[in-house]
Amino acid sequence: AQTVTQSQPEMSVQEAETVTLSCTYDTSESDYYLFWYKQPPSRQMILVIRQEAYKQQNATENRFSVNFQKAAKSFSLKISDSQLGDAAMYFCAYHLIQGAQKLVFGQGTRLTINP
Amino acid sequence: DVKVTQSSRYLVKRTGEKVFLECVQDMDHENMFWYRQDPGLGLRLIYFSYDVKMKEKGDIPEGYSVSREKKERFSLILESASTNQTSMYLCASSFLGQAISYEQYFGPGTRLTVT
Numbered sequence: 001a002q003t004v005t006q007s008q009p010e011m012s013v014q015e016a017e018t019v020t021l022s023c024t025y026d027t028s029e030s031d032y033y034l035f036w037y038k039q040p041p042s043r044q045m046i047l048v049i050r051q052e053a054y055k056q057q058n059a060t061e062n063r064f065s066v067n068f069q070k071a072a073k074s075f076s077l078k079i080s081d082s083q084l085g086d087a088a089m090y091f092c093a094y095h096l097i098q099g100a101q102k103l104v105f106g107q108g109t110r111l112t113i114n115p
Numbered sequence: 116d117v118k119v120t121q122s123s124r125y126l127v128k129r130t131g132e133k134v135f136l137e138c139v140q141d142m143d144h145e146n147m148f149w150y151r152q153d154p155g156l157g158l159r160l161i162y163f164s165y166d167v168k169m170k171e172k173g174d175i176p177e178g179y180s181v182s183r184e185k186k187e188r189f190s191l192i193l194e195s196a197s198t199n200q201t202s203m204y205l206c207a208s209s210f211l212g213q214a215i216s217y218e219q220y221f222g223p224g225t226r227l228t229v230t
Contacts, residue, residue, distance in 0.1 A: 009155070033217050044119075045205065045221040052216070091157060095217040101165070102148070102173065103219060105158040 004092055004106035012112040013082045020067075021077045021109050023092030031097040034068065036077045039089040039108075048090070051075065079111075087113045118142070119222040121206050127228045134193040136225050138206030145211035147189035148219065149173075149181060152203040161204075164189055165211055196229045203227075 004025045013019035025034070036048040051059045051068050058066050063080045075094075079086055092106040122137035140147065146165050150158040150173075160173030162181040170181050178200060182190045189208075193200055203226050207219040 004157075006157075035218075037221075044223050045207075047218050050216055050218065093158075101146075101217075102160050102163060103158075103217070105150075107155055107157040 004094060004104055006090075006092055006106035006109050008109045009107070010110045010112070012114055013079075014114050015082055015084060017082055018078060018080045019082055019111065021079075021090055021092075021111065023075045023077070023106055025073050025075065025092070025094050025104075025106075027073075027094065027096065029096050029099060033095045033097070034066075034075045035093045035095070035103070036064070036066070036075075037091045037093060037105075038086075039091065040085075041088070045091070049077070082113050084113050084115065087111060119206055119208055119220050121204075121222040121225050123225050124223060125226050125228075127230065128193075128196050129230055130197060132193075132196050132229075134196050134227065134229075136191040136193075136204055136206075136227070138189045138191070138208075138222055139187055140189075140206075140208040140220070141187065142208065142220070143186065144208035144220075145186070146209045146219075147183065148207040148209075149179075149189065149191045150205040150207065151175065152205055152224070158205065161191065196227075198229050201227060201229045 032053045034051045038048045039045040049061045067076045089108045093103045119140045148163040149161045164170045164183040180192045206222040209219040
């Protein structure tokens, strides 16, 4: 079965510090996209960052970066200089290029920012 | 900006009632999706549609049906609501294929309580 595992149900970090959210996934396919989505309290889910599996270079979007380890099937999210607005549920997901055309999500990690 | 709207933010229904959840997107997306979000389980795909009048079962279709009569509108139907269908329901839409890397755009969600 194709799965995504986020082993940290909850994380907290001090404002301005750095935090890393973990994600592992399981697929036998070699071509896919990986995503981190953010769901702020009572607000819509939005895309934070995406990574093409064929690219070795880790994606970066401002304070958000990923550590993509394809062989280990690991896709962690690093948030630098954490801000109060980063508090949210974060979901890791992947989408195959061939095969089932759908996002497969992890269980989510609730991130709290301490002022 | 892409906008995905859902007909209700909060809904309370009685067991056995027929429930309609409506979703509308304004970006001419071919794909539309219905997810259910439960704590500790992440997002699970109920149904999706890649064209008008087309539908595909997701991972948990039991107890649900869908309707897509127009490209911009995708409805989720609970024929006879049960208490185990109490959940947050999220609608999403995306372009077909790899056009923009499978990114999905989400609505604000409908929190359904069945009593």
